[in-house]
Amino acid sequence: MKCLKVGKMIKTAKKTSALSEEVDLKKQIEDLTGRWKRALADYQNLEKRQLREKEEFVQYAAGSLTKKFLSVLDHLEKAQEHLKDAGLDLAVKEFKRVLEEEGIAEIEVLGKEFDPMEMEAVEMIEGEEDNKVAAVITKGYRLKNKVIRPAKVKVSKKVNNLINVGG
Numbered sequence: 273m274k275c276l277k278v279g280k281m282i283k284t285a286k287k288t289s290a291l292s293e294e295v296d297l298k299k300q301i302e303d304l305t306g307r308w309k310r311a312l313a314d315y316q317n318l319e320k321r322q323l324r325e326k327e328e329f330v331q332y333a334a335g336s337l338t339k340k341f342l343s344v345l346d347h348l349e350k351a352q353e354h355l356k357d358a359g360l361d362l363a364v365k366e367f368k369r370v371l372e373e374e375g376i377a378e379i380e381v382l383g384k385e386f387d388p389m390e391m392e393a394v395e396m397i398e399g400e401e402d403n404k405v406a407a408v409i410t411k412g413y414r415l416k417n418k419v420i421r422p423a424k425v426k427v428s429k430k431v432n433n434l435i436n437v438g439g
Contacts, residue, residue, distance in 0.1 A: 331415060331416065334415060338374070338413070338415060338420055339420060341367075341371070342411075342420075342421055345364070345367055345368070345371070346410065346411070348360065371413075376413055376414070376420070378413055379391075379411070379412035379414055379422075379423050381405045381408060381412060382407075383405060385404060385405075386405060389419065390412055390414075390419055391412060391422050391423045391424075391425050392422045392423070392424050393425060393427045394424050394426065395426045395427070396426070396427055397426050397428055397429070398429065398430075398431050400428070401428055402429055403427060404428045405423075405425045405427060405428075406428040407425065407426040408424070408425055408426075409423075409424040409425060410423065411423055
């Protein structure tokens, strides 16, 4: 009888040991699976961040180069105001088309409320409305949704407000 009890105890001990080992292995699998998922998520986040940084760098470089081209466009448009030349008109039109294709757009500001995020006030002038853009000195542009050059503008103030400010 004692042999049977000892045999049963050995079988039970082996089953318990096997179950314990199985539980340990399942815990290890869960732990390793969790680590693998976190490592994969970290890697995917790294890829996304690098892609975003690369795109930002390309946009920054394009914006820097574009600023130089915009001053050339300003000069061409000034010449266009004084010269009535079909060739110059065509060149300016083509220049603007190429800029537009690259995601560069003029910021429309004339008659709108002054916005310091898109505009730079260079002068305050008398007007019928407060804080409206009365004249554009230099056009502003944005690349995609980022302002690459703010518009330089004259902002109107009501006459009585100008007198009160002056004191």
